[in-house]
Amino acid sequence: MARKTVLDAVRDALADAVVPPLPRLARASAAPDRHVLAARFAREAGTVGTIVHEVEGLGAAISAVAAVLAATATSPRVVAWPTPLARTVATAAVAATPGASLHIVDDAATAPGRDPADDLAAVRAATTDVIAAADVGITEAEYLVADSGTLVLRAAGRARGVSLLPPVHVAVVACDRLVADLGAALAHLRATGARDSCITLVTGPSRTADIEKKLVVGVHGPCTLHVVLLAPPEA
Amino acid sequence: MAAPAADDFRARAAAAAGDAALHRKLDVASLRFLDERAQVFAALPDAEARRDRARAVKAHAIASLATLLPQLEQRFTANGGVVHWARDAAEACAIVLDIATRAGVRLVVKGKSMVSEEIALNAALAAADIEAVETDLGEYIVQLAGEPPSHIITPAIHLSQDDVADLFARRLGEPRHATAEALTAAARRVLRTKFRAAGMGVTGVNFASAESGALVVVENEGNGRMALTLPRIHVALMGIEKVVARDEDLAPMLELLPRSATGQSLTSYVSLVTGPRRPDEMDGPDEVHLVVLDNGRTRLLADPIMREALYCLRCGACLNACPVYRRIGGHAYGYAYSGPIGAVIAPALLGVERVADLPYASTLCGACRDVCPVRIDIPHLLLEWRARIAAAVPRSWGERLLVRAWRTIAASPPLYHVATGAMRAAFAVVAHVPALAALLPPLAAWRRGRELPTFATRPFHRRWRERRVASPDGA
Numbered sequence: 118m119a120r121k122t123v124l125d126a127v128r129d130a131l132a133d134a135v136v137p138p139l140p141r142l143a144r145a146s147a148a149p150d151r152h153v154l155a156a157r158f159a160r161e162a163g164t165v166g167t168i169v170h171e172v173e174g175l176g177a178a179i180s181a182v183a184a185v186l187a188a189t190a191t192s193p194r195v196v197a198w199p200t201p202l203a204r205t206v207a208t209a210a211v212a213a214t215p216g217a218s219l220h221i222v223d224d225a226a227t228a229p230g231r232d233p234a235d236d237l238a239a240v241r242a243a244t245t246d247v248i249a250a251a252d253v254g255i256t257e258a259e260y261l262v263a264d265s266g267t268l269v270l271r272a273a274g275r276a277r278g279v280s281l282l283p284p285v286h287v288a289v290v291a292c293d294r295l296v297a298d299l300g301a302a303l304a305h306l307r308a309t310g311a312r313d314s315c316i317t318l319v320t321g322p323s324r325t326a327d328i329e330k331k332l333v334v335g336v337h338g339p340c341t342l343h344v345v346l347l348a349p350p351e352a
Numbered sequence: 353m354a355a356p357a358a359d360d361f362r363a364r365a366a367a368a369a370g371d372a373a374l375h376r377k378l379d380v381a382s383l384r385f386l387d388e389r390a391q392v393f394a395a396l397p398d399a400e401a402r403r404d405r406a407r408a409v410k411a412h413a414i415a416s417l418a419t420l421l422p423q424l425e426q427r428f429t430a431n432g433g434v435v436h437w438a439r440d441a442a443e444a445c446a447i448v449l450d451i452a453t454r455a456g457v458r459l460v461v462k463g464k465s466m467v468s469e470e471i472a473l474n475a476a477l478a479a480a481d482i483e484a485v486e487t488d489l490g491e492y493i494v495q496l497a498g499e500p501p502s503h504i505i506t507p508a509i510h511l512s513q514d515d516v517a518d519l520f521a522r523r524l525g526e527p528r529h530a531t532a533e534a535l536t537a538a539a540r541r542v543l544r545t546k547f548r549a550a551g552m553g554v555t556g557v558n559f560a561s562a563e564s565g566a567l568v569v570v571e572n573e574g575n576g577r578m579a580l581t582l583p584r585i586h587v588a589l590m591g592i593e594k595v596v597a598r599d600e601d602l603a604p605m606l607e608l609l610p611r612s613a614t615g616q617s618l619t620s621y622v623s624l625v626t627g628p629r630r631p632d633e634m635d636g637p638d639e640v641h642l643v644v645l646d647n648g649r650t651r652l653l654a655d656p657i658m659r660e661a662l663y664c665l666r667c668g669a670c671l672n673a674c675p676v677y678r679r680i681g682g683h684a685y686g687y688a689y690s691g692p693i694g695a696v697i698a699p700a701l702l703g704v705e706r707v708a709d710l711p712y713a714s715t716l717c718g719a720c721r722d723v724c725p726v727r728i729d730i731p732h733l734l735l736e737w738r739a740r741i742a743a744a745v746p747r748s749w750g751e752r753l754l755v756r757a758w759r760t761i762a763a764s765p766p767l768y769h770v771a772t773g774a775m776r777a778a779f780a781v782v783a784h785v786p787a788l789a790a791l792l793p794p795l796a797a798w799r800r801g802r803e804l805p806t807f808a809t810r811p812f813h814r815r816w817r818e819r820r821v822a823s824p825d826g827a
Contacts, residue, residue, distance in 0.1 A: 120437035130654035140408035276634035300603035318622035327490035338574025
């Protein structure tokens with residue numbers, strides 16, 4: 118009944134309204150080459166406090182992540198997405214870091230201490246417990262938006278909490294995922310027919326300026342955000 | 353705030369106008385907001401064209417609501433979400449309460465939502481013995497202080513760091529004189545446990561796409577992401593005006609909202625929610641509900657002049673820019689939406705007779721229109737409200753005579769010159785003998801809080817004429 122009342126009121130209110138045309142939206146002309154995009158991304162991400170590591174080759178990516186792990190805690194607890202690049206880099210970086218432990222959040226069934234009799238909610242709560250207790254979360258961005266220094270994160274087959282709950286978030290991404298602007302990223306996502314429950318745009322660490330407009334990072338989400346931008350080794 | 357009490361505006365505004373400490377706090381934040389906004393707009397290529405485009409997106413969407421809302425409902429439902437419709441605040445609260453009660457929810461974590469303030473959801477939940485915790489730092493602060501927010505973007509803008517430190521010392525046992533970092537860390541610690549324990553997360557909605565059914569939640573702290581990720585149920589509260597036609601319309605809006613609100617290119621987090629957790633996802637809510645609220649918005653929609661107030665993105669830039677807001681603060685307005693845009697929409701949402709003073713809380717300087725990302729002509733709308741309020745009140749014969757005389761004088765240059773000459777003489781006398789002003793009641797009332805203007809010794813029209821004579825080309 119409320120539905121009908123509201124929609125009828127909307128229709129009546131607009132009975133004489135003329136619908137103006139939809140604006141033509143600006144399209145990025147030809148995409149600049151990836152060196153230009155990478156430089157722009159690094160600059161924009163840097164201004165919001167994201168630490169960008171531009172590396173060549175998988176080995177360099179692993180070293181960069183291992184260095185972050187070693188600098189974060191003495192025996193860092195690491196959680197990672199099961200996507201191929203995140204899994205590979207996380208596994209090797211943890212192996213190279215003394216005392217580090219890794220939990221790849223790839224299925225509720227792998228949650229520690231699971232009893233088959235547990236209900237799904239309990240399993241998921243246990244998974245979230247592991248993520249919340251971790252020092253570092255390693256993810257993989259679907260796209261990088263150069264204009265705003267933004268990561269585009271998907272949810273399909275992943276746990277959103279990995280990029281949210283640990284105090285340090287490391288996103289690994291191949292540089293062919295760079296796009297010029299947000300419109301391009303959204304258009305690419307649509308083209309893939311993504312059915313994720315949530316797409317998350319991340320631009321810098323969690324921040325606030327609610328007290329006297331003073332900038333404080335690390336409110337509820339990560340205090341530190343690293344992006345490891347992976348270029349193929351130059352031939 | 354159980355019920356908006358906007359009717360005592362004059363008393364509250366007068367008290368706030370004399371509160372120098374409040375002015376300092378408002379200036380610290382709002383002037384910096386304005387400065388950062390100006391910088392980020394100066395650095396944005398084609399900023400003016402982008403504002404035109406954003407306005408065109410909203411103009412199209414608002415004029416198409418009759419088709420976009422059912423389309424959004426259909427897509428959102430197909431994505432696995434549930435859509436609820438609420439005609440007013442009471443219905444919206446009842447819907448949220450019903451969802452919570454059915455699921456046995458005892459604790460609700462809330463992301464920032466102005467609609468939730470508008471409908472006074474926290475009070476409704478508290479009445480049903482359900483704890484609602486604000487998790488945006490500023491909202492958390494004002495909730496601990498037992499106050500409503502006083503700014504759309506910075507809810508605790510009226511409190512200094514020392515005020516917050518005292519509050520946290522009293523309520524959370526934090527050390528006094530804590531820094532902003534320490535206070536933020538304390539809130540993080542307390543609220544982490546709430547996020548994990550809550551059965552329901554409530555958020556607002558900044559934009560929704562009718563094309564895909566996606567709800568867009570814009571924030572900086574990560575509390576919105578927590579609220580729409582960790583609890584088993586996510587309830588999103590949305591006014592009917594938030595829907596746009598296409599996914600691609602979201603980009604130009606996201607470009608302008610953070611720039612206008614906080615001077616950021618983009619906020620730290622933007623979530624595009626398209627429904628509950630899919631089977632292959634390891635977290636996210638099992639249920640996602642969208643509450644679509646009218647609560648007086650269709651009255652604005654039915655009003656061809658006021659309709660453009662629905663283009664508002666709730667960026668808060670007009671509050672920061674407003675010299676009146678910066679002297680009286682948000683609480684004086686007595687409503688969730690304060691500042692210039694609040695003064696425009698409150699009369700429609702609450703009834704103009706309840707808040708007839710608000711459209712007068714403006715100098716009509718136009719600063720609000722200049723900073724509005726979608727170019728809402730707020731001064732024009734305030735004048736329109738004033739005209740309507742004035743037209744509804746029968747005028748005394750004296751006032752009507754005065755206006756008629758003014759019209760005659762202003763339309764005739766010779767009469768106008770004679771009249772201003774007489775005024776100049778009269779004001780010169782009154783300036784020397786202020787007691788004379790008390791003899792004329794309208795002048796006495798006008799002089800409360802105002803200085804008598806000083807007339808130029810030679811009027812403008814004379815100087816202009818002399819200037820023209822001196823340089824005939826008018827340069």
